[in-house]
Amino acid sequence: MTQTKIPAELIAAVNDKRRAALDADYAALGEHLSRRGIDIEAVKAKVAGYGVAVPSWGVGTGGTRFARFPGPGEPRHIFDKLDDCGVIQQMTRATPTVSLHIPWDKVDDIAGLKAYGESLGLGFDAMNSNTFQDQPGQAHSYKYGSLSHADAATRAQAVEHNIECIEIGRALGSKALTVWIGDGSNFPGQSNFTRAFERYLDSMKAIYARLPEDWRVFTEHKMFEPAFYSTVVQDWGTNYLIAQELGPKAFCLVDLGHHAPNTNIEMIVARLIQFGKLGGFHFNDSKYGDDDLDTGSVDPYRLFLVFNELVDAETRGAAGFDPAHMLDQSHNVTDPIESLMVSAMEVQRAYAQALLVDREALAGLQEANDALMASQTLKQAFRTDVEPILAMARLEAGGAIAPVAAYRASGYRATVAAERPAVTGSGGGIV
Numbered sequence: 474m475t476q477t478k479i480p481a482e483l484i485a486a487v488n489d490k491r492r493a494a495l496d497a498d499y500a501a502l503g504e505h506l507s508r509r510g511i512d513i514e515a516v517k518a519k520v521a522g523y524g525v526a527v528p529s530w531g532v533g534t535g536g537t538r539f540a541r542f543p544g545p546g547e548p549r550h551i552f553d554k555l556d557d558c559g560v561i562q563q564m565t566r567a568t569p570t571v572s573l574h575i576p577w578d579k580v581d582d583i584a585g586l587k588a589y590g591e592s593l594g595l596g597f598d599a600m601n602s603n604t605f606q607d608q609p610g611q612a613h614s615y616k617y618g619s620l621s622h623a624d625a626a627t628r629a630q631a632v633e634h635n636i637e638c639i640e641i642g643r644a645l646g647s648k649a650l651t652v653w654i655g656d657g658s659n660f661p662g663q664s665n666f667t668r669a670f671e672r673y674l675d676s677m678k679a680i681y682a683r684l685p686e687d688w689r690v691f692t693e694h695k696m697f698e699p700a701f702y703s704t705v706v707q708d709w710g711t712n713y714l715i716a717q718e719l720g721p722k723a724f725c726l727v728d729l730g731h732h733a734p735n736t737n738i739e740m741i742v743a744r745l746i747q748f749g750k751l752g753g754f755h756f757n758d759s760k761y762g763d764d765d766l767d768t769g770s771v772d773p774y775r776l777f778l779v780f781n782e783l784v785d786a787e788t789r790g791a792a793g794f795d796p797a798h799m800l801d802q803s804h805n806v807t808d809p810i811e812s813l814m815v816s817a818m819e820v821q822r823a824y825a826q827a828l829l830v831d832r833e834a835l836a837g838l839q840e841a842n843d844a845l846m847a848s849q850t851l852k853q854a855f856r857t858d859v860e861p862i863l864a865m866a867r868l869e870a871g872g873a874i875a876p877v878a879a880y881r882a883s884g885y886r887a888t889v890a891a892e893r894p895a896v897t898g899s900g901g902g903i904v
């Protein structure tokens with residue numbers, strides 16, 4: 474029996490008030506879509522089957538390098554974080570898994586953690602290692618790098634940490650490890666690009682050798698920060714080389730915020746799919762850099778265009794296509810639970826919109842070099858308000874028609890604020 478943090482009767486009461494309007498909107502959209510030759514039930518079934526993982530660190534208030542302004546009821550540890558993730562899943566029915574960060578989420582009783590997740594209806598997605606900050610009592614510092622560090626003992630320590638993440642993940646039922654390193658340089662000449670990358674590859678090969686048979690490893694590129702002149706894994710080209718060097722269990726992870734402004738990310742996605750190396754996503758949004766804003770909050774069209782490539786690959790049955798979907802955001806001025814619920818729905822929305830693209834028509838327009846109508850074909854799908862499909866999928870799965878409204882009505886934040894005394898310095902936020 475799944476434990477629910479918010480009474481089902483409360484969600485049902487809030488839903489009841491919106492039910493008639495939803496039924497009418499769903500019927501109207503169904504009629505509209507059927508004129509376009511689209512079966513709304515088929516789209517809804519796909520949306521209902523879609524899930525995106527919530528990052529455990531996302532339920533705490535994030536921060537910038539200037540300050541962090543904690544909110545009330547901050548989770549104190551991974552069990553509190555799982556409670557919050559359980560609420561997000563209960564409301565949206567779009568986030569069945571959680572992505573953990575080690576050592577922030579490390580516990581002695583891993584079996585107990587797994588059971589607690591299961592009791593909330595949550596599974597465990599990709600494990601995230603952390604060699605971008607030092608932990609208390611650590612023998613070697615990562616100030617000048619981790620997996621690519623000039624010192625062999627520091628590299629060995631970072632490799633060992635990643636292997637530990639695999640072991641913990643294995644006990645939790647996870648099937649993937651995500652590796653992002655902060656390694657790089659702040660000054661021209663500080664680091665030898667080639668030697669640093671050689672050392673990184675050697676370290677990653679040692680980690681790769683310890684991957685269980687049914688596991689994948691995702692490497693995540695990032696153009697800058699915390700290193701401001703160069704990073705060792707700076708772009709998708711380098712990331713692709715890594716995946717190629719390591720072998721068939723290695724894939725590239727695309728964090729939407731880890732590129733230069735205006736980079737054509739959907740095209741990167743298409744390339745990685747074509748060559749069988751798209752591992753997955755960290756969804757977020759940005760205006761200037763790695764802003765880690767809520768997914769779809771700044772540029773929902775870009776998110777749609779990414780999903781357009783994913784649905785294209787899904788439709789044609791691209792070989793080895795099985796990307797992992799995760800959110801990776803930092804919430805500075807919102808209630809993290811609200812942001813994560815809205816973001817999960819935004820990802821679902823982009824998926825639903827991409828499912829509406831008339832792919833046969835689009836292919837014909839592309840062949841005929843009809844640029845205007847080809848772009849209009851995408852726009853027609855993007856402009857369609859698919860909210861009734863998402864809301865109906867949520868309702869039928871036991872979730873909320875309007876998750877934020879139901880969550881606010883529940884008073885969950887005030888309840889946990891009373892139960893959880895404010896803590897300082899808990900791992901969480903700035904990634």
Ligand SMILES: [Mn+2]
Nearest residue numbers: 693728755801
């Ligand atoms: Mn990320």
